[in-house]
Amino acid sequence: MRKVCILRLGHRPERDQRVTTHVGLTARALGADGMYLAADDAGVVGSIGDVVERWGGAFFVEHRVPWKKCIRDWKEKGGIVAHLTMYGLEVGEVVSDIRQRTEDLLIIVGAEKVPGDVYGMVDYNVSVTNQPHSEISSLAVFLDRLFEGREIEHRFDGAKIRVEPCGAGKRVIEL
Numbered sequence: 713m714r715k716v717c718i719l720r721l722g723h724r725p726e727r728d729q730r731v732t733t734h735v736g737l738t739a740r741a742l743g744a745d746g747m748y749l750a751a752d753d754a755g756v757v758g759s760i761g762d763v764v765e766r767w768g769g770a771f772f773v774e775h776r777v778p779w780k781k782c783i784r785d786w787k788e789k790g791g792i793v794a795h796l797t798m799y800g801l802e803v804g805e806v807v808s809d810i811r812q813r814t815e816d817l818l819i820i821v822g823a824e825k826v827p828g829d830v831y832g833m834v835d836y837n838v839s840v841t842n843q844p845h846s847e848i849s850s851l852a853v854f855l856d857r858l859f860e861g862r863e864i865e866h867r868f869d870g871a872k873i874r875v876e877p878c879g880a881g882k883r884v885i886e887l
């Protein structure tokens with residue numbers, strides 16, 4: 713099966729820890745395999761690692777990743793790259809093309825301003841509306857469109873705990 717990973721650009725450890733952690737948790741929950749972080753932040757790696765340890769699956773986070781090399785290496789190995797940006801082509805126009813391709817997919821999301829080079833290095837610049845919002849929301853919508861909603865039913869192997877859905881209150885099962 714094709715691998716789907718995230719490359720997180722522009723992370724500032726002093727202010728983006730929570731958002732970047734949520735980018736990773738969203739990616740994991742919605743079917744991605746891992747996240748490359750183009751910054752030095754062991755805290756993010758640790759927080760997401762703790763979730764994987766308890767909630768299962770094999771999602772990985774790698775930090776201190778040089779972003780240009782990450783994109784080049786990904787493409788050299790035959791993968792394709794999509795950058796989420798409000799300036800790109802509308803997701804509805806391109807997502808079926810991306811879905812039909814079988815190559816591994818790297819999805820880039822930014823924090824503040826994304827370096828201009830990124831736009832020319834990728835295969836797709838994709839917008840989720842042409843309005844400014846957030847890397848978390850754009851990633852969530854993109855993954856849901858990519859996987860056509862099937863990611864919601866995914867069960868995570870090796871979980872120590874699992875939620876039993878219920879209409880009222882909380883039911884958590886220790887496995």
Ligand SMILES: C[S@@+](CC[C@H](N)C(=O)[O-])C[C@H]1O[C@@H](n2cnc3c(N)ncnc32)[C@H](O)[C@@H]1O
Nearest residue numbers: 796797798821822826839840843845846847850
């Ligand atoms: C807070 S935004 C910063 C955008 C910044 N002004 C720029 O020009 O790159 C952070 C990230 O959210 C994502 N994002 C925000 N709005 C988006 C949209 N409408 N469509 C796709 N991605 C979006 C992009 O990945 C962006 O780099």
